[in-house]
Amino acid sequence: MRIFKRRNSGEKHSTLQPVAGNGLLDRRALLGRGIAFAGAMSAGGAASLTGAAAEPLKDEQWSLEPGEVLSPYQQPSKFEKKVTRILSNPRGEPRTQHARTPHHMLNGTITPNGLHFTISHQGNPDIDPDKHKLIIHGMVKQPLAFTLDSLSRYPMVTRAAFVECGGNSSLLFSKEPVQTDVQNLHGLVSCAEWTGVKLSVLLEEAGFDKNAKWMIAEGADAPAVSRSVPMKKALDDAMIALYQNGERLMPGNGYPVRLLLPGYEGNMQVKYLRRLKVVNQPSMSYYETRTYSPVLPNGKAYRFFFLQEVKSFITHPSPGLMLKEPGLYEISGIAYSGTGRITKVMVSADGGKSWAKAALQAPVLSKAFTLFRMAWRWNGSPAVLQSRAWDDAGNVQPTRAEVVATRGETKTVARVGGFPSQHYNGITSWGIAGSGEVKHVYA
Amino acid sequence: MSTRRIAAAALLFTLAANSSLAESPRLGKSITEVEIAAWDLSILGDGTGLPSGSGTAAEGAAIYAQKCVACHGEGGKGGNNGAVVGGGPLDRIEATKTIVNFWGYPTTVFDFIRRAMPWQQPRTLSNDEVYALVAFIFAQNKLIGEKDAMNAQTLPKVKMPNRDNFIVRFPKEI
Numbered sequence: 001m002r003i004f005k006r007r008n009s010g011e012k013h014s015t016l017q018p019v020a021g022n023g024l025l026d027r028r029a030l031l032g033r034g035i036a037f038a039g040a041m042s043a044g045g046a047a048s049l050t051g052a053a054a055e056p057l058k059d060e061q062w063s064l065e066p067g068e069v070l071s072p073y074q075q076p077s078k079f080e081k082k083v084t085r086i087l088s089n090p091r092g093e094p095r096t097q098h099a100r101t102p103h104h105m106l107n108g109t110i111t112p113n114g115l116h117f118t119i120s121h122q123g124n125p126d127i128d129p130d131k132h133k134l135i136i137h138g139m140v141k142q143p144l145a146f147t148l149d150s151l152s153r154y155p156m157v158t159r160a161a162f163v164e165c166g167g168n169s170s171l172l173f174s175k176e177p178v179q180t181d182v183q184n185l186h187g188l189v190s191c192a193e194w195t196g197v198k199l200s201v202l203l204e205e206a207g208f209d210k211n212a213k214w215m216i217a218e219g220a221d222a223p224a225v226s227r228s229v230p231m232k233k234a235l236d237d238a239m240i241a242l243y244q245n246g247e248r249l250m251p252g253n254g255y256p257v258r259l260l261l262p263g264y265e266g267n268m269q270v271k272y273l274r275r276l277k278v279v280n281q282p283s284m285s286y287y288e289t290r291t292y293s294p295v296l297p298n299g300k301a302y303r304f305f306f307l308q309e310v311k312s313f314i315t316h317p318s319p320g321l322m323l324k325e326p327g328l329y330e331i332s333g334i335a336y337s338g339t340g341r342i343t344k345v346m347v348s349a350d351g352g353k354s355w356a357k358a359a360l361q362a363p364v365l366s367k368a369f370t371l372f373r374m375a376w377r378w379n380g381s382p383a384v385l386q387s388r389a390w391d392d393a394g395n396v397q398p399t400r401a402e403v404v405a406t407r408g409e410t411k412t413v414a415r416v417g418g419f420p421s422q423h424y425n426g427i428t429s430w431g432i433a434g435s436g437e438v439k440h441v442y443a
Numbered sequence: 444m445s446t447r448r449i450a451a452a453a454l455l456f457t458l459a460a461n462s463s464l465a466e467s468p469r470l471g472k473s474i475t476e477v478e479i480a481a482w483d484l485s486i487l488g489d490g491t492g493l494p495s496g497s498g499t500a501a502e503g504a505a506i507y508a509q510k511c512v513a514c515h516g517e518g519g520k521g522g523n524n525g526a527v528v529g530g531g532p533l534d535r536i537e538a539t540k541t542i543v544n545f546w547g548y549p550t551t552v553f554d555f556i557r558r559a560m561p562w563q564q565p566r567t568l569s570n571d572e573v574y575a576l577v578a579f580i581f582a583q584n585k586l587i588g589e590k591d592a593m594n595a596q597t598l599p600k601v602k603m604p605n606r607d608n609f610i611v612r613f614p615k616e617i
Contacts, residue, residue, distance in 0.1 A: 094514060094524065094562045122562065136471070137479050144471030153468050173536060201467050213617065216485050223559035224484055224566070230617045277485050284488040284548040286555040290540055293609065299533040301545070303609040306616050408536045420537035 020356035022349035022383050027359040029328075029375035085115055086183055088417050096121050098417075099252065100187025103315045103334065109361070109369040110160070111190035113245050118252030119165055119188065122222035125272055129248075129256040132220065134240070138277035141207030148256050151242060154197040159239070159262070160368035162336045163253075164189035164308045166265040166292045169424040172400060173407070174414035177429075177440045182318040184416050185428065185440065189308075191336070191369035192253075194260050195243035199276075200235045208278050216277045216285075217259050217270040227268045228282035229261065233306075237262050240273070262367040263338030264306050267292055294422040297408030302423075310337035310397050311425040312345055312372065312389035323436035326380035331358075332373045337391035341365065344390040345372040351384035351429065351443035352399070358387070366392075383432040384443045400426040400442060486554045490599030493553065496570035497594040500587075503579025506572050510561045519583050524562075528583040533605075543584040547609055549601035553577050553593075574598070 019026050076083065083106070085099035099118045101111055111117075118124075129148045137143035168188035171178045178185070203215075208231070215234045218226040229238070239260040241249065249255040254271030261269045267287050282288065282304075293303045312335035317323055331349075335342045342364055346355040358372035372387065389397045403426035414420045431441035476483070486492040507519070515521065519528030530541030538544075542552060557573045559565050568576070578593040586601055587593070593601075611617070 122559070122565070135474065135479055135482065137474070137476060137483075142471075143474050143476060143479060145474040146471050150468075150470035150472075153470055155467070202471065205467055205469055205471050218484065222565045226484070226554075226558065232616065275479075275482055277483070279485070279487060281487050281489065281491075283485055283554070284551050286551055286559075289547050289551055289609070290545060293545075295533050295536050295538055295540070295545075296610075297536060300608045300610055301533075301605075302612040303547075304614075304617065305612040307613055410537045411535045412537070414537070418537075 020348065020350070021354035023377040023379055024347060024349050024354075024356045025328075025375035025377060027357070027373070027375060083115070085117070086187065092123060097123070098188065100183050101190045102183045103186060103313075104182045104318045104321055107316070107332070107371075109191055109334075109371055110245060111192055111369075113192070113247065113250050113253075116190040116192060116244070116250060116253055117163075117165070117188050118250075119266070120221075120252065121225060124251040124255075125221045126251075127220060127256055127272060132256055132272075132274065134257060134273060135275045136202060136206045136278070137275075138216075138279050139209035139212040140203075140278055144202070144206045146202070148242070151197055151240065151257065154201060156195050156242075157198055157239060158193060158195040158243075159237075160191060160193050160365050161260060161262040162189055162191040162308075162367065162369055163260075163266045163269060164336075164338075166267060166305060166308070166422040167419040169311070169313075169428075170419050170421050171414050171416070172424045172426060172428065173404075173409050173421045175409045175411065176413045177442050178414055178416060179319070179440055180416045181320045182313060182315055186313050188266070189336070192244045193246070194239060194241040195246075196239045196241035196257075196260065199238040199240055199259070202240065203234060203276075203278070206278075212278045212280055214279050214282050216275075216279055216283050217268070217273060218275040218277075219254075219270050219272040220274040221272045225267070225270055225287065226283060226285045227270055227288055228279075228285060229259070229264075229268055230306075231278070233261055233264065263308060265292060265308060268306070292422055294407070296406075305423050308336075308338035309423070309425040310339065310342075310389050310391045310395045311335070312342075312387045312397060313428040314347075314385055314387050314430055317385070317432070317438050318430055319438045319440055321438060323378055323432060323438070325436070326378050329376050329378055330373055331376050331385060331387075332371060333387050335360075335370045335372055335387070335389040336368065337389065337393070337395065338367060339395050340367070340391040340393040342370040342389055343392050345370070346388045347372070347374040348386045348388075349376055349383050352386055352427075355388070378432065380434060382434055384441060385430045385432065386427050386443065388427055398426050400429075402426065484554070484558050486550050488548050488550055490550055490595065493550065493595035493598060494570045495595060496574050497592050498571050498573070498575025498578050499592050500575075500578045500582035500589055502571075503575035503577070503582075506568075506576055507579050510568075511576070514562060519580060527580050533608075542580060543586065543604060545605050547603055547606045549577075549581070549586075549598055549603055552580065553598060 088098040101117045134146045165188035241260040258271045293301045314333035345358040358374040361371035410420045429443040514524040530544035574593040581587045
């Protein structure tokens, strides 16, 4: 193994000291020069990277002729065709549609717009932005109507924020681990840079009643999706978002205008936003009192969950990505919290017996994706990889056992695409077999 | 601190707090609640916002057979889409939630049908039709009598069996 050769070569070996069981290495190993990563995890079965036969280099055809004409709106390379969202209802049958983000095929903190997750209860509406209006009324001095044109003239703010469905990761409530990949397990969360108008500015302009505790947000889509939002949140960091990663919102993410409530349940961040009504009590709408109210083991249910609590999961390696041979690898993944900024991510390679601190990629932003990385020398024997996150509000990602102790688990094994409950933020475990295959396990 | 300095500090604070307002171009156009009425679908938990109109289970049964049965099944027992009548015990976290075993507020049933159903033609039902459908669903679920009419006065008083089984998860956020 390279790691021992390096030690023999007389370089400082402190950077390669194990920091936790089963091969986790000091994070400075990530920065070290001259370390050969046994490398790539891949879905294919290409030849070993380190053992490639030496052949004289030659120019390929693409280097010997002019390339393709540019397109006005560019698409990824044709070799990236499989990097797509998984659709739960591709024929648009009368039920909800889900499109899940392929986290295991991405590497960054911002989700490309075409791959941002979408849930649509009655399809994406085809809204003409010139005709769309946003109304603010109810407990206000003067009800107001805004056009897209007028909103575009307000002072704008820009921030990164993840958006997560309240039902994301809920397959982990299954009494047995559901065998699928990170996209099916955790694909209903994405992160983008959003630009828009601070909602408080518009509420002030309408002269909202200071005694009002709630605001009902409603969309212009077929089901007129409607959620009650505490005024506290509306006046804090809520945004009327117009841009997603620099361009206008995607139709599946609320074109032409959505409510952004950083850190809150995705369904509350109403898309196609057309009406805000300031009120003195919640509406007890379908999605807040039925769909996103999870049942507890004693038959009672939580209501007004609001927050997407601190969570992390490993994306590399993860099911579907084989480890081809023993050697040095980088474990990486995503951490985020609806209650603040990620302060620490710990990684374990022995199913939680020992832990080491992962390196966090700067910048680490509140209520946005944070990338973590950990150096790992896989010795070819079975291992269980886990990650666990902390945030600056003092919240800790729970173990799965801790989640199950209060929230319960299913009596029958859940199926891929199902939602046995909502709001799972516990630890995810990947079991690495001697063959290099990665499976979803409970540990 | 002198009174004057306190006043100055207070003024500064006000300016800072309102700085976003000061920058606002104030482009919202005045509109009246009358003009908004057609869009104002909000019904609150206590029944505020329920429109005028009325309907009975018998009327509702006929509308159901025409506009709902294809997806929600005979007698509301469920088909391609969920049951609107009946429901098992909440004896597991993955239990199927139904109107009678889970929904806490009768107003939600009116609100959801009015805004979202029937699935292919939302907001095509009259208020009388929605009241009639709610009466039909409630009567089938034995939440009201066969002859009870549903309207803005009677509907909010219907007692939902699961009403008191909810816990606010994050009260500090409200």
